[in-house]
Amino acid sequence: MAPLDPHIALLVKTMVARADELAHAMSEEIRAAVSFYGANAGIVTSEDLRRSCLSHMSYMLEALVGDHEADVSIAEEAGVRRAVAGVPLVAVMSAYRVGFRFLWETSLAEAKKLDVPAEAILSTTSQILIAQETFTQAMTGAYREELTRQVLGKEEERSALVEAILMGRITDTQNLWDAADVLRLPTSGPYVVVAAQVPSIGRTGLPEIENRLDARDIKSAWRLLPDLQVGIVHVRRPSAHDDLLEVLRGLASARVGLSPQFRDLSETGDALRFARLAIAGKESDDGLIRVFDDSPLAIAAVAAPEVMQRISRDMLGRLGGLPADERNVLVSTFEAWLDAGGSTNETAAKTFVHPNTVRHRLHRIEEYTGKSLTRPRDIAELCLAFEVDRQLP
Numbered sequence: 001m002a003p004l005d006p007h008i009a010l011l012v013k014t015m016v017a018r019a020d021e022l023a024h025a026m027s028e029e030i031r032a033a034v035s036f037y038g039a040n041a042g043i044v045t046s047e048d049l050r051r052s053c054l055s056h057m058s059y060m061l062e063a064l065v066g067d068h069e070a071d072v073s074i075a076e077e078a079g080v081r082r083a084v085a086g087v088p089l090v091a092v093m094s095a096y097r098v099g100f101r102f103l104w105e106t107s108l109a110e111a112k113k114l115d116v117p118a119e120a121i122l123s124t125t126s127q128i129l130i131a132q133e134t135f136t137q138a139m140t141g142a143y144r145e146e147l148t149r150q151v152l153g154k155e156e157e158r159s160a161l162v163e164a165i166l167m168g169r170i171t172d173t174q175n176l177w178d179a180a181d182v183l184r185l186p187t188s189g190p191y192v193v194v195a196a197q198v199p200s201i202g203r204t205g206l207p208e209i210e211n212r213l214d215a216r217d218i219k220s221a222w223r224l225l226p227d228l229q230v231g232i233v234h235v236r237r238p239s240a241h242d243d244l245l246e247v248l249r250g251l252a253s254a255r256v257g258l259s260p261q262f263r264d265l266s267e268t269g270d271a272l273r274f275a276r277l278a279i280a281g282k283e284s285d286d287g288l289i290r291v292f293d294d295s296p297l298a299i300a301a302v303a304a305p306e307v308m309q310r311i312s313r314d315m316l317g318r319l320g321g322l323p324a325d326e327r328n329v330l331v332s333t334f335e336a337w338l339d340a341g342g343s344t345n346e347t348a349a350k351t352f353v354h355p356n357t358v359r360h361r362l363h364r365i366e367e368y369t370g371k372s373l374t375r376p377r378d379i380a381e382l383c384l385a386f387e388v389d390r391q392l393p
Contacts (some may be wrong), residue, residue: 001140007116008124008296012065014110016058023054026102033098036091043085052078055360057103058110060131064124071137079142096139100132142391158183162223166193166270176265183221186234189263192241194231195275197254198224204250205229216243225232230267235261248289258291330368331386337373338383 015022020288027049037044083091102270104125105154111121116375161179163169172279177187196205196306206229213220213233222231241261248256257278259271278292333351337358340346344362348355362373369385371378 005120005123007111007120009065010114011107011111011116011120011124011200015061015107019054019058022103023050023057026099027108028058030095030098032235034094036088037095038227040087044082044087048081053099056099056135056337060128060135062105063131064127064195066176069241071237072135075135075138076142077142079139080146083143083146089140092139092143093136096132096136100128100135104128121250125311154183159223162221162230162232163225165232165265165268166223166272168266180265183232185219185221185232185265187238187265189234189265190261191263191265191271192233192235192244192261193259193268193271193275194233194244194248194256195258195272195279196229196248196252198227198229198258198281199254205254205256206231209247209251212247212251213244216240216247218247223244228276228279230272234266245289245291249287250286254288256289258289260292304387319365320369330361330365333358334382334386336366337362338379348365 007253011262030049030053031041032048033087038048057352058076079092083089107124107128108121111124116124160213161183165176165179168217173176180187194206198205204224209229210220210222217232217237218235220231220233222229224230235244248258257275257280259274259278262268262271270293274292280292290368294306319330322330333347336342337347340350344355344358347358365382366373368383369380373379
């Protein structure tokens with residue numbers, strides 16, 4: 001190790017003796033040169049800035065005469081504090097540049113007063129520049145780590161709030177509004193709940209969904225569960241629901257269920273149940289996307305799943321034992337007949353078969369179920385049974 005230059009030792013000793021004075025002057029220089037610090041004295045107070053300048057300068061001067069690397073922990077602590085306070089990184093970096101320039105210029109002026117040789121001044125300048133780079137890197141690294149921690153913390157908070165709303169843990173109106181504010185959701189609907197199957201635990205079923213919807217001015221909040229990715233989506237704009245479906249079709253790689261629209265966040269738990277049932281129900285014509293039918297019949301069909309499934313099996317009788325294709329033909333004919341108001345001829349026209357074929361199929365339904373399509377009560381029971389069969393897995 002090279003012996004310490006006595007001129008540098010004298011320079012450092014002189015600077016240390018003036019440390020408090022120089023730290024104050026440095027803080028004033030930063031406050032004047034960096035607009036954020038000048039306009040936000042309440043965020044970074046004069047005393048806080050002065051102490052930071054004193055600490056950095058003390059470590060810097062120690063490094064000039066020490067035989068070890070400078071301790072950059074003070075720079076890391078500064079980065080964390082400024083990130084917590086919300087000071088922009090560009091402002092902190094500007095403060096570092098101003099502070100180190102002040103230290104360099106002050107050192108040169110003091111060196112001239114002490115007749116420090118040019119070689120020693122050059123060596124001091126080099127060390128200050130190296131320290132500036134080292135300290136700035138340490139500060140920015142710590143700042144970014146703290147910022148990442150804050151972002152993750154906020155996402156965890158948002159995700160937990162979404163789950164609390166979905167599971168009905170928040171019921172008070174004011175608390176629901178507060179949660180909506182944190183989630184950046186409007187406090188009144190209409191909303192829908194979206195539930196998407198995930199490829200595996202910890203992986204999303206709809207990558208970048210929140211950003212994709214935000215680009216279309218659709219606000220949403222999401223939660224990743226072990227089996228589903230679930231979101232609350234605001235669909236007030238007339239075309240928002242169609243835009244949502246378009247985005248989902250472009251992202252979905254597995255089944256996705258949508259609830260009916262609802263007005264109040266207190267209804268989110270029921271909406272989640274409907275979205276889950278939409279996933280579990282029969283496949284739709286819209287590929288992987290299925291919207292739960294919000295008709296009274298559909299809601300009644302899923303109101304008590306275990307009871308409804310038993311009732312449906314009893315009412316459908318031997319029809320439930322037919323091959324799927326054959327059963328589907330009979331069910332679709334029955335539904336078309338209902339839509340046609342009980343007109344055989346209109347049903348035949350809609351299904352592109354002869355009226356006698358329609359009559360034959362309806363008669364088979366009566367034989368298999370033991371119900372008569374001339375009795376309104378039997379028709380109502382069959383409607384409910386078929387709806388249960390359609391809605392429930």
